[in-house]
Amino acid sequence: DAKTTQPPSMDCAEGRAANLPCNHSTISGNEYVYWYRQIHSQGPQYIIHGLKNNETNEMASLIITEDRKSSTLILPHATLRDTAVYYCIVRVVGNNRKLIWGLGTSLAVNP
Amino acid sequence: NAGVMQNPRHLVRRRGQEARLRCSPMKGHSHVYWYRQLPEEGLKFMVYLQKENIIDESGMPKERFSAEFPKEGPSILRIQQVVRGDSAAYFCASSPGQGIGYEQYFGPGTRLTVT
Numbered sequence: 001d002a003k004t005t006q007p008p009s010m011d012c013a014e015g016r017a018a019n020l021p022c023n024h025s026t027i028s029g030n031e032y033v034y035w036y037r038q039i040h041s042q043g044p045q046y047i048i049h050g051l052k053n054n055e056t057n058e059m060a061s062l063i064i065t066e067d068r069k070s071s072t073l074i075l076p077h078a079t080l081r082d083t084a085v086y087y088c089i090v091r092v093v094g095n096n097r098k099l100i101w102g103l104g105t106s107l108a109v110n111p
Numbered sequence: 112n113a114g115v116m117q118n119p120r121h122l123v124r125r126r127g128q129e130a131r132l133r134c135s136p137m138k139g140h141s142h143v144y145w146y147r148q149l150p151e152e153g154l155k156f157m158v159y160l161q162k163e164n165i166i167d168e169s170g171m172p173k174e175r176f177s178a179e180f181p182k183e184g185p186s187i188l189r190i191q192q193v194v195r196g197d198s199a200a201y202f203c204a205s206s207p208g209q210g211i212g213y214e215q216y217f218g219p220g221t222r223l224t225v226t
Binding site for chain 2: 041042043044045046049087097098099100101102103104
C-alpha cells in the first residue's frame with residue numbers, strides 16, 4: 001500500500017502558484033519523497049525528489065517539513081499544460097527499487 | 112536520445128488469446144520496470160528486470176504473466192490466455208541504475224483491451 005496521503009483533487013488559476021500537499025507521517029529516515037505527474041493517457045513524468053532539504057529544479061520546488069512527515073510540491077506559475085494527476089511517492093533507494101503509487105491529486109488548471 | 116518506446120500503443124485481444132507487449136528502454140539503460148494501471152486507479156508495480164535477469168517479480172500475477180529482458184532486443188511482457196480483467200494500460204519504465212540520481216523514465220504505455 002502507498003505510504004502517502006494526498007487530496008483527490010485541486011483547482012488552480014492559470015499563472016498562479018499551485019501548492020500540492022502530501023502527508024507521509026510514517027516515513028523512515030532512509031526514504032526519499034518523489035513526485036511524478038501523469039498527464040491524461042500519457043506515461044508518468046518524473047518531477048523532483050528530496051530527502052530533507054528543500055529542492056528546486058526547472059519544473060517545480062519541493063518543500064519538506066522539518067519532521068519530514070509532510071511535503072508540498074509547488075508549481076510557481078501554473079499553466080494549462082500542468083493539468084495532470086500528481087503522485088507523491090515515498091521510496092527507499094537501494095533494495096526497494098519499485099515505485100508504490102497511490103491515487104494522487106488531480107490538478108485542474110483553469111484559464 | 113529517444114525516450115522509452117513501447118509498442119504496440121493499442122492492442123485488442125479476444126479472451127483466451129496471447130498478448131505481447133514490448134518495451135525498448137532509453138539508450139544506456141539496463142534496468143526495466145513494468146507497471147499496470149487499471150481505469151481510475153494508480154499504477155501497480157509488476158516486475159523489475161535487468162539484462163537477462165528478473166530482480167523483483169513480486170507484483171506479477173502467479174499465472175499467465177511472464178516477463179523477459181534478453182541480452183539483445185526489447186523487454187517483453189507476455190500475457191497468456193487473456194481475460195477481461197487484464198484490460199488496462201501497461202507502462203514500462205527504464206533507468207541506467209538503481210540508486211539516487213537514476214530516476215525511472217516512462218514510456219507512453221500500451222493499452223490492452225480484451226473483448
